[in-house]
Amino acid sequence: MMKKVIREFECAMCGGCCASQDLVQLTTYELYRLSRHLNIEPAAFFEKYCVVAATSQNPMPHLYIKTINNACPFLKDNKCSVHEARPYACQAYPMRVYWVLTREMKDFVRAHYKLEDACSLFKLDDNDVLLGDYELLAQQTIAYWVDDAYFSMAAGEIDLSIPYRVADFYIHDKAMLDAAKRYVVNPEHPPTAYDSELAYAKITLTLQAAVWDTTSAFVETAGQEVGEDACIGKFLMMKTDEESVKAIRMLVESGRLDRARTLAIDSKARKDLCIVAALHGSSSDHLALGFTIGVEREILEDLTNNGKKPLYVFFKAQDEGKLAGFPLNIKI
Template sequence: MKKVIRDFECAMCGRCCASQDLVQLTAYELYGLARHLEIEPAEFFSRYCVTASTTQNPTLHLYIKTEDGRCPFLKDNKCSVHEARPYACMAYPMRVYWSLTEDMKAFVRSKYPALEKTCSLFRLNDGDVLLGDYELLSRQTLAWWVDDAYFSLAGEMADLSIPYRVADFYIHDKEMMEAAKRYVVNPYHPPSAFGAELAYARISLMLQAAIWNATASFVPVKVQEAKEDERLGKFILLTADADSAKALGLLAKSGRLDLARTLAMASNAYGGRHVIASMHGSSSDHIAIGFIFHESGTIIRELTDDGKKPLYIFFKPETGDEVKLVGFPLNVKI
């Protein structure tokens, strides 16, 4: 009979800590480790960290450096920062929410063959089910999304206080954590995966506002439709609540609108669709307003003449009859 393993009893052999090229980390975890060691985050990064891309994670990310495969915090075969250790270490071997023991054994054998002789994982029956801590995995996922989006926006020259602050905000945000939990429990379910894509888009815009040193707010898009007008041409009409539409209008009319960033992300959950995330702001007022919507690639290509023209977006309030539309040209290429 299959057993469900929720609590893994580590053999404390230390081999997983001595068989690593790099130890996966995020800015959020880095700050926790720095607090634990009572040093500044910048000092922790300088002494222990590197930004790198790997075959498993081709985009730039943050890692703890090892020496001859050994984690610098492995002392006498014990973790010297156990209470503040990275999420990847806390989660092992439950790297995902649900997995068969035999599959995890195969993964560990392929990556860390030295563990087979001593790791408690190999004492479990092949048919047993490993059930991860989905609260822990959800925090790890959110922190990872933030770092992934941040390094995509900022590159290697990064201010790690920005992803730390954004991760700390969203890890304590109920709606964002629910999106992460749904994804962790069932990442291949299209609604869960698409919810994760929308969450990633929101994180990206929040990070962009922080890079601009601007306070961010978001316009909830209620209705959207592709339209055509003799004067305006082809465009997408978005409906928002009256206050959000008014705030966008005031920003557009201020004459101080000098910040803009639009991201177009192909959806893996729903093939053919794209998530469009756009942030506009004022550097003098230190404010930015973002909005997110999704549309089929076919319609986007039609409205932009295959990327030769901007994608024109207009907002209208959901209440009111005669209103002046607020519009933005978005540079969207898919």
């Protein structure tokens, strides 16, 4: 039988999924939208309706709406009382990725809800292909990435305005939206996975800059080569634009670089690759510069003597002028 493509899932609005939840997935970005809709402060909304928790499906701490007897607190008379501002997960139901076979989605829904008598999903043929809302799923992914990174790095008091501001910026950033769209088409496909790893690392650095209360900018990198110097030994060289080199040089030569964060993440998409992301800043200048790159693990191990030495990174402009850079202390 030929597969039928269902481009828009038509919800029967039975309220069943809203009344059979342990927790309702939420992001900080959506919390702000809901709080505006209800005309209350975000902190008050968080205090009344939310919890930060880890679940069996998501072992990392995340933001959720607390349910009452397994029902969403905004379910009134079997209808959503905040429908215009409802969370992404509710808007996208039953989709979590851009496309899926109906039988696979039915299996997922059966495992989490008892909806077969009411949900219109079960009226579709098992071989139909469901397509989600591309833009909506990309926005949801970005908001989720931001919260995932923030709650993983936050220590002590949580400032919800930080992930909200970062999500609001990147949800309107075309490059980040494009990365998220490629991800939701197939999260397990290696090329998109690597793309999303770089995007996630950039989000993490932006959050760090916001925690530092600094203005952040990112250096665009192109091309890598390994060099060697009699004084510092082996180093990584990357090309960028002339203005970025000037900015890095000014920060380094000012002597006011007193903040730094470096991430070294094994790529799940390419086992031979590490994602290196670094952010350097000045608290007195309220400025931070960062970059994200993929480096072959073998090269990284050689440059750092298996993590025993810092990774020296230098940047040069196209005109081959004076170099600018700094050492990164990373664990590999």
